[in-house]
Amino acid sequence: MISSEMLIKTGAVLLIGFLSILSFGVFAQSPSFTKGPGEITNKGLYQCKSSFGWSRGRVSAVGKITSEDGKEWIVPAETHFLTARKAPDLHNVCTGTTPGSLAEVDRSRIPVFDAGGLEEFVAYIFADNYFELFVNGKLIAVDPVPFSPFNSSVVRFKAKRPVTVAFKLVDSEENLGVGTESSWGSDHHPGDGGLVAHFKDKSGKTVLLTDDSWRAQTFYTAPLKDRSCLKVIGNRRDSSACDTEAADDGTQISGAHWAIPMNWMKAEFDDSNWPNAVTFTNQTVGVGNKRSYTSFTDVFDTPGADALFIWSSNLILDNLVLFRKVLE
Ligand SMILES: [Ca+2]
Ligand SMILES: [Ca+2]
Ligand SMILES: [Ca+2]
Structure with a gap:
């Protein structure tokens, strides 16, 4: 009854x-929303000096900002730059490593990092602006130039299949917390991101390329002039309706933040409800004048094995993007 x-x-x-x-x-x-600029906590992670001692490129400052719901966020992102091993250079004007092509790179001199396994892989990476590479949950190496000038990297590692490859990407910013930089005649120009990676096995065979089968999720979106343009449905963080033109006044700009899951880089993390990465052309990302890219088109744009530029759905406004892909 x-x-x-x-x-x-x-x-x-x-x-x-x-x-x-x-x-x-x-x-x-x-998301948690912030408004206006954050507070600087580190004036610059890195300053590139040319061989003549001139400073070049943008320093990568770090700051903090409190969202309206009382949470504190590191902007543009929390990174391991100061403590982690730097990825070896493919092309980096800051260290004077400027080969004209892949043929000039002596790969035998590149150390092999241990990700726990016996099979050897090599990854060629170009990131706008900063990457951290995790393999089977382990941080392997980070981008040695966190903002600009643009550089590219080559990482050799040993791992055991299936290999869970996870990247943290940061589109660095000058105006902390608002996602903008001084550029193109504006104090508040929103920069864009982009990641290209080509993984090969020891025999030189392509085993993994960046493409739209990767998973990608954004955790920081700015500048937002109008919050209502951001549509959040489940795991879709869609800012495609948002204005990407430069702004006049940073104090009125909002940022959207989401907390990063602790184990996001681990093999067991379930990324099945993350959106697929979106691909962008070289032209859209604008790498035609970047020698750290154009000197290595034989590996970044290999005919029949073209590593595509990937990002979340908004190349301009999404500034902290996590990527995952399993190499079977
Ligand atoms: Ca970089
Ligand atoms: Ca941006
Ligand atoms: Ca390509």
């Missing part, structure tokens, strides 16, 4: 369960 009290209790339990599923599935992805 079922009493009406039991029915009410059962109904309440079902309702709470339904609401919590709904909140995890939909509302839990709501």
